[in-house]
Amino acid sequence: MTRNMIIILLSYLQIFILIPSSSKSQQRNQQEKEEKSKCPCLQSKIRFDDSSIEKIILHPEEVLANPDVFWASDSAYQLVKLWHQRVSFPIPIEQWKEWMQSFKNLPIEDREKNSQLIAARTILKKGKEFNEKAIPYICSFLPKDCPDISTTIYFTTAIMASGFQSGNSIVIYGANADKDNLLIHELFHQGFDKCKPKRIESSSQDSVISQIYNDLQNEGMATYVGYKGLKEFPRCRTDMLKDDYKLFENHEEVNALLNKMNELFKKALTLREKELKDTLWQVGSTDRAFYVIGCYMSKIIDEKLGRNVLVETISKGPRSFLLAYNSLVDRKLLVFDLFAQK
Numbered sequence: 001m002t003r004n005m006i007i008i009l010l011s012y013l014q015i016f017i018l019i020p021s022s023s024k025s026q027q028r029n030q031q032e033k034e035e036k037s038k039c040p041c042l043q044s045k046i047r048f049d050d051s052s053i054e055k056i057i058l059h060p061e062e063v064l065a066n067p068d069v070f071w072a073s074d075s076a077y078q079l080v081k082l083w084h085q086r087v088s089f090p091i092p093i094e095q096w097k098e099w100m101q102s103f104k105n106l107p108i109e110d111r112e113k114n115s116q117l118i119a120a121r122t123i124l125k126k127g128k129e130f131n132e133k134a135i136p137y138i139c140s141f142l143p144k145d146c147p148d149i150s151t152t153i154y155f156t157t158a159i160m161a162s163g164f165q166s167g168n169s170i171v172i173y174g175a176n177a178d179k180d181n182l183l184i185h186e187l188f189h190q191g192f193d194k195c196k197p198k199r200i201e202s203s204s205q206d207s208v209i210s211q212i213y214n215d216l217q218n219e220g221m222a223t224y225v226g227y228k229g230l231k232e233f234p235r236c237r238t239d240m241l242k243d244d245y246k247l248f249e250n251h252e253e254v255n256a257l258l259n260k261m262n263e264l265f266k267k268a269l270t271l272r273e274k275e276l277k278d279t280l281w282q283v284g285s286t287d288r289a290f291y292v293i294g295c296y297m298s299k300i301i302d303e304k305l306g307r308n309v310l311v312e313t314i315s316k317g318p319r320s321f322l323l324a325y326n327s328l329v330d331r332k333l334l335v336f337d338l339f340a341q342k
């Protein structure tokens with residue numbers, strides 16, 4: 001056999017060997033694709049609803065004529081009412097009526113030019129495009145048995161919250177309607193809620209502790225998902241005073257907030273229910289500790305243990321999120337563990 005013949009024979013052999021393995025990998029890819037396309041999360045649909053903001057801005061006199069009927073019948077406002085109950089924040093009804101009055105004072109021909117209404121209508125027109133981008137992105141931060149996270153996003157105005165998630169719905173304040181980064185944050189909450197473990201605490205103290213770390217993980221991961229998605233979803237809330245991403249990028253701010261949060265955790269079990277709730281709201285939400293520190297914890301887990309481990313902490317529960325993080329950092333960066341104090 002000449003050398004050339006050997007080379008020819010070898011390359012035939014190679015082709016012979018390669019064909020089945022390449023078709024196998026094609027098959028595998030196809031299988032993976034099919035499995036993925038069956039994943040309930042990827043089948044989710046996001047629907048937008050601007051009926052509430054349209055009603056308020058275009059027909060404020062009707063809303064003002066009977067506020068009780070509006071609060072009781074408007075889909076977005078039904079959820080706003082629930083939000084006020086959830087965060088124990090009384091509805092500032094007199095202030096709300098003043099806001100309605102200012103919409104009423106607008107000449108009818110100017111109402112269509114309202115920037116909040118325009119923002120809501122803009123994203124409504126881009127609904128299909130947003131679905132195609134946002135659904136795979138959110139699902140990539142949820143466990144493998146990712147559930148359907150179909151959601152209706154309501155746009156409204158004259159509310160205290162910039163946006164919140166509730167059940168299968170999200171309510172967004174009109175001025176934030178086109179803030180795609182905020183929509184991503186709220187959509188993640190929807191997925192998180194569906195994947196987190198069902199309550200298994202044996203005592204009410206366990207349940208209080210779990211809830212604290214649940215809120216830290218939920219807000220922290222949602223902030224991390226928004227931060228990692230800044231390139232694709234660049235429009236953020238223009239809340240310059242408390243910009244979570246800026247705080248998160250600043251080591252000193254992270255350290256200061258971590259210390260503040262740990263101080264609160266250390267005394268949490270000695271506080272009365274109301275005092276604990278108020279202090280958690282102050283430190284976790286107003287001062288942004290849950291958002292910034294939870295985001296930092298997510299980053300450390302993601303970078304050191306990988307996306308799968310981070311994502312699995314959602315279904316394993318908030319304690320696994322805490323323990324995964326604490327196993328990776330120096331003493332001075334530990335998050336105080338209330339579970340270990342009982």
Ligand SMILES: [Zn+2]
Nearest residue numbers: 185189219222
């Ligand atoms: Zn949030």
